[in-house]
Amino acid sequence: MKKYYSWVRTLHLYLGLLISPFLLLFAVSILVFNHPGNFNKKAPSKNSTVLTTSWDSIPVRHTDLLTAKAIILKLGIKGEIDFISKNDSIISFPVRTPGVINQIRVNKLNHNVSVTRTEVGTLRATTFLHAMPGQHNASMRGNSGFIATWRYIVDIIVYSVLFLTVSGVFLWYLLPFERKPGIYILAAGFLVFIGLLLLIF
Amino acid sequence: MGDFIRKFLNLNRKTHIYFGLFILLFIWLFAVSGLLINHGEWKFASFFEQREEHKTDFILPVSMLTNNPDLVSQVNDKLKISGEVDNLKITSGNIDFRVYSPGKVRDIHINSMSGVGIIKEMNYNFWGRLKTLHLFNGTSKADPAKTPNWIVTKIWRFTMDITAVVIILLCLGSWVMWYRIRSEYKPGYFLLAFSLIVSMYYVFFIDLL
Numbered sequence: 001m002k003k004y005y006s007w008v009r010t011l012h013l014y015l016g017l018l019i020s021p022f023l024l025l026f027a028v029s030i031l032v033f034n035h036p037g038n039f040n041k042k043a044p045s046k047n048s049t050v051l052t053t054s055w056d057s058i059p060v061r062h063t064d065l066l067t068a069k070a071i072i073l074k075l076g077i078k079g080e081i082d083f084i085s086k087n088d089s090i091i092s093f094p095v096r097t098p099g100v101i102n103q104i105r106v107n108k109l110n111h112n113v114s115v116t117r118t119e120v121g122t123l124r125a126t127t128f129l130h131a132m133p134g135q136h137n138a139s140m141r142g143n144s145g146f147i148a149t150w151r152y153i154v155d156i157i158v159y160s161v162l163f164l165t166v167s168g169v170f171l172w173y174l175l176p177f178e179r180k181p182g183i184y185i186l187a188a189g190f191l192v193f194i195g196l197l198l199l200i201f
Numbered sequence: 202m203g204d205f206i207r208k209f210l211n212l213n214r215k216t217h218i219y220f221g222l223f224i225l226l227f228i229w230l231f232a233v234s235g236l237l238i239n240h241g242e243w244k245f246a247s248f249f250e251q252r253e254e255h256k257t258d259f260i261l262p263v264s265m266l267t268n269n270p271d272l273v274s275q276v277n278d279k280l281k282i283s284g285e286v287d288n289l290k291i292t293s294g295n296i297d298f299r300v301y302s303p304g305k306v307r308d309i310h311i312n313s314m315s316g317v318g319i320i321k322e323m324n325y326n327f328w329g330r331l332k333t334l335h336l337f338n339g340t341s342k343a344d345p346a347k348t349p350n351w352i353v354t355k356i357w358r359f360t361m362d363i364t365a366v367v368i369i370l371l372c373l374g375s376w377v378m379w380y381r382i383r384s385e386y387k388p389g390y391f392l393l394a395f396s397l398i399v400s401m402y403y404v405f406f407i408d409l410l
Contacts, residue, residue, distance in 0.1 A: 020376065021397045027372070028365070040345050100408050158236050165228055169225070
């Protein structure tokens, strides 16, 4: 195994450096996800601005997503359309980028359009990225270029993390002075993990 | 090299190894469950369609249901259920709330006039439990001020926090370790700069460009 040590160490080092900023992003977002009340107090969302206008016609396409895309193109807004709600007269949807939510509301009868912009800040930007692409609205997820790309970046990060953990264990095992205490710590982590699962289930 | 720096570097190296080993299983859990959440198209891991549902009727003393500040916990004790309580709605004649834990959701409806109630329970399979563990922190999108009200949720949320803090330490520690030997690993400059630029672009500049 020792003949692979140098290769694995180099790969571990370079891959770790490559994904570390993204891991920091995910780690910070976990703290924001878990303590929304604290972060809302310290960094509240900035006041929304509302733009209202009236159009001659509403661009209607053969699917709701394409209609929503045509509407934001006409408004000059870019971002990921999160979900779409509609009834006979209204089509409404949030368009999100990390840190900004534009809530679009279009009245199909009188052609009134309103845009409510909310700046949620950098910390919530990390939670948005952490939650994307996510499990909801899978059929329309990745409707913006940056989330379509982010989907692949997230996969690369997760597979890299799995490689880093396995290679990390390999590298540790070949360090004779760290092996014995490492086994105790690995066992302690294992016991805590199993104990928590038993507590939950 | 000063003694203090030597000690710091040694401590950083040991921290990187031992903390990494300690949270190994937690990282695997969150990595695999994250993949499952992002890949709903992986049919082998579908859970909602394969959920088990059943209903249980019950009757509680009406005296327990009126003017009782400790209503939910007493009802849960009586029904022998535990979990994170959410969506409590008390209207004239009706009490509704949800009690959930990873892989298990119970919606409880009680007629407070008669004491008659029903529990609608959903149980998820292994994959559903895994996915819900990833998301189980006791917060609510609808009510950001909500904090966990079940001790197990509090412990699990603390575990997530610790995992996040350890990941931050591992990442920053890895930069220190690379910096020491940077002359032997020069591509590290490019890789770190590249990923910092891409990650910062996603966080700060998507809206501007």
